[in-house]
Amino acid sequence: MDVLSRAVMCFCLMGWMTLGWSNAAQFTSINMKRNIDKLKVHYKISKDQLFNGNPVFPKDTFEDSEQRVLMSVVLDVYLSIFGQMLNQTGDQEMIESLKYVKGKIQDLQKHYFLGRIPELRTHLQNLWAIETSDTTVQGKALSEFITIYEKASKLALKFHLKKDNRRKRRQAQRLKSHIM
Incomplete structure (x- = not known):
């Protein structure tokens, strides 16, 4: 599967997770939902691709302390995906929606999750190497x-x-x- 297909599938999964989970909806603004809906229409994929049994971010069973690190990395992956999507589109409306969503993710990550992900990632890569x-x-x-x-x-x-x-x-x- 190429990068664009993965990005689209990931994005659709994120939209489904954001809009589909009832307890997540209490944190998602109307503006965010509107932008996600626009992007989902633009980056539409087939139901077969969307529900193929292979989520981009599988459910995990980590403890709270691990969840924080994991969620920070997941948000970092989303930033990368949205950055790729921004580079690949010329549609001004999509650019604005992507920038809005990306900005919200950056705010969430900056204020509530580990801001030192690049250093942590480098440290982990060095350990694995x-x-x-x-x-x-x-x-x-x-x-x-x-x-x-x-x-x-x-x-x-x-x-x-x-x-x-x-x-x-x-x-x-x-x-x-x-x-x-």
Whole structure:
């Protein structure tokens, strides 16, 4: 599937997600809905393409802390898609709608999600590019291991305690409501 087809499918899925989910609708302005509707008409794809069982952004089962990072990256992907769509259209009405939607995404990302995605992405790419078969890398990794392991263990404990505290609060609430 070429880039334009993916972009159109992604865009239609985003429109469906934005307009189709009832709890999402409370955050979507009338202006945003109008612009999305214009773009959906312009970038229309077949129902077979739209509902082929392969969403662009599949549902996930990550925890809240992971959701924030993930959503920030998803918004970054949307910015890239809309940027591509802007470069590929000459229709002034579509350009205005795309700029409006892109601006809203940028505002949302800037104010509520991680603004340091480019640095995070670069850092992750550098980590994935580490040459694990290199003996120098292996030696350095061994010398850094205890420090990293301690840091990871502290982080794991922090998340475990947070999760345990939530469980205790839920149990206390159930006990309180059961007594009354």
